[in-house]
Amino acid sequence: MKRDWRRVVRKAIARNDHRSVVAGAVAGLGSAIAIGAMEWFSLALHYPLAVIPFATSIVLVIGSPEVAPAQPRALIGGHLVSALVGLAVLKLTGPQAWAAAMAVGLSILAMYVTGTFHPPAGINPLLVVSGNLPWTFLLAPVLAGALLLTAFSCVWHRWVRRQPWPQRWM
DSSP, rough: OOOHHHHHHHHHHHHHHHHHHHHHHHHHHHHHHHHHHHEEEEEEOGGGGGHHHHHHHHHHHHOOTTSSGGHHHHHHHHHHHHHHHHHHHHHHOOOOOHHHHHHHHHHHHHHHHHHHHOOGGGHHHHHHHHHOOOGHHHHHHHHHHHHHHHHHHHHIIIIISSSOOOOOOO
16 A cells, blocks of 8 residues: 555656656756746745745646746736736725725736736735735746746746747737
8 A cells, every 4th residue: 555656656747758757857957947046036035925926826837837938928917917906996995805806807908908817926916916916926036036036947947948928029
């Protein structure tokens, strides 16, 4: 019974070729490095929860770099649009629970309308409204974090994975 997990792992690895396993390990390493760097920046800026939306963005951009939500337009634009919606809703309503829910829904709509749909960015308005965050949150950590993640992803995919990224900028 104790060794059942080993058998499950061996079978899972056997279903994949070595390249898939290595690619998964490389993606995991890249994600860990990026999350560590983002955590350091968020603590330095005194926004300890700021790493949450970027941690999920890292998983998407490193793990599925070819999908539309993992491209720079969606990555940067989605975070900016959703945080801006959260800040606007907060300004109009104050830090209410219903306002946080409304801000998330409106941010999804805004990302679709602007062509910047990035699912991990959907948590930004929740953080903004529930945390009663200031407008400066839009610049740091949101804009700074999105730009850093984009730069990290370019370097990671081109130099480590030796594959082109992004598929498209706009």
